[in-house]
Structures are given as C-alpha cells and as structure tokens.
Amino acid sequence: QVQLVESGGGSVQAGGSLRLSCVASGRTSGTFVMGWFRQAPGKEREFVAALSWNFDGTLYTDSVKGRFTISRDNAKNTVYLQMNTLKPEDSAVYYCARQPGLLTLASRSSTTYNPWGQGTQVTVSS
Helix, strand or coil, X not given: CEEEEEECCEEEECCCCEEEEEEEEECCCCCEEEEEEEECCCCCCEEEEEEECCCCCEEECHHHCCCEEEEEXXXXXXXXXXXXXXXXXXXXXXXXXXXXXXXXXXXCCHHHCCCECCCEEEEEEC
16 A cells, blocks of 8 residues: 655745645555646646656656656655746646556556545645
8 A cells, every 4th residue: 555645735926936745655666657636626637747756757748847847756755846937727736646657658647546645735826
C-alpha cells in the first residue's frame, strides 16, 4: 500500500507562486510515474505534469509549460510542483497520484493512476 499526502496549496494573486509537495509513504519501491492532476468545480480532473520516479524525464500539459516545474527528491519520497506566474484559471484542487511503469509509456488519463492523495486547494485571484 502506498499513501500520498499533498500540501502547499493556498490563495495567491495572479502572477504569484506556490510550491506543492506530495509525500509518499508505504510501499515506495518499483518503477513508476508520479503525476499531478487538478480539478476545478464542474470540470473533469485534468493532467498537469508527470515525471519518472526512477529515470530522467518529465511531461507537462501545454497550458503550464514554462510556468510549472515538476521535480522529485527520492530520499524524501517527495514530488514537488513549483507553480510560477499563476493565473486565475489555475485555480483547482491539485492531486498527486502514481502510475506503474515507465514515463515513455505513461498515460495522461486519470483512470490509469492509483493511488491518489486527498488534494490541496489552489486559489488564484485576479
């Protein structure tokens, strides 16, 4: 069993920054991908970014490229999402999740990720 716990959300003005953290505990061995998703009210959960836990490589959705950076600290079993130049449309609950396998074969569909954290709210005001 793997448990994921996100933190770091909050309220910021447009143009501001936040750094989200996702700490994994339990069975953290193996080859897998860690992803960040977000879900705004009334919308489907959407892919934001992912990285390989074991190798180099990252993926981003187009709307966050150049503004968000996903990274990891294997020693701390933690994945980060640095979010800069935030926009009101970035407001959502952000979730981290895990998908077994390689990043090169990773899906961006939320249905292929399990487990999930409880989410952390990000609110960006204009």
